[in-house]
Amino acid sequence: MVSVRRAAPVEAARSAKQVVLACVVLALVYLGVILLGDPRAGLIADSGGKLATARVMAEDGTVSPDVGYWAEDLDPAGRELTSGW
16 A cells, blocks of 8 residues: 655645745746836737738728738739738
């Protein structure tokens, strides 16, 4: 028969305090990163495009997400310089 050792109440309380302390420290680190970060920065690969689209929409006062074609002067038909999507 295998005996299972249960944690003493003091050990369990110490362990619980460590977990709570770790959570508080992690929350403070997250808060620090948020406060020190640039609010205009993007965190994912396509967020720059989304931010640019939102800025154009705000400047134009529209809800249309059409920001135009970046190479319209060089390729008015949009055949050569598209991303292929």
